[in-house]
Amino acid sequence: xxxxxxxxxxxxxGAGTPTVVTAAKFCTADSNNPGTTNPIPIVTGQTKRSYWxxxxxxxxxxxxxxSNVYIYCDxxxxxxxxxxxxxxxxxxxxxxxxxxxTPGDTGDEMVAQHTGITAKTNLNTFVIGAPKxxxxxxxxxxxxxxxxxxxxxxxxxTASPGEKGPxxxxxxxxxx
Numbered sequence: 001x002x003x004x005x006x007x008x009x010x011x012x013x014g015a016g017t018p019t020v021v022t023a024a025k026f027c028t029a030d031s032n033n034p035g036t037t038n039p040i041p042i043v044t045g046q047t048k049r050s051y052w053x054x055x056x057x058x059x060x061x062x063x064x065x066x067s068n069v070y071i072y073c074d075x076x077x078x079x080x081x082x083x084x085x086x087x088x089x090x091x092x093x094x095x096x097x098x099x100x101x102t103p104g105d106t107g108d109e110m111v112a113q114h115t116g117i118t119a120k121t122n123l124n125t126f127v128i129g130a131p132k133x134x135x136x137x138x139x140x141x142x143x144x145x146x147x148x149x150x151x152x153x154x155x156x157x158t159a160s161p162g163e164k165g166p167x168x169x170x171x172x173x174x175x176x
Contacts, residue, residue: 001062026050051099051107067137081159087150
């Protein structure tokens, strides 16, 4: 049998509440399903941010070992004026920190406010041929949670308004 692998977003206070997601939406609130509330505003002369998002893989089912967990994109996330950042550190579940900011206005910058993130990189640099290592593992005792990644979207005043189409992120791993 194979592993069951779900992408989960963690939100809320304390240890947070993980929720299985098939799509994540950046906004100015700590919410995994904001709909059209708390969009990121575009303001002349300013860069506004989403609240940061924490994602992990939840591993269950029957597997012997999962290792070499990576994340990547196609190298063209969103449009000009919008930059998706990934925290340079991948964090164990106990390092989860609730996203903060001013609802409806801007999220706090993750490097400045998240105690587990000391630097960030443009997510577009991590592509299929050069993915970001999330965790080497191995995981061998289901159910388990991988380290999580922290993402944040910066929106400059040069971005165009309106809801954007979906972008795809890929988690890749080895399974025995």
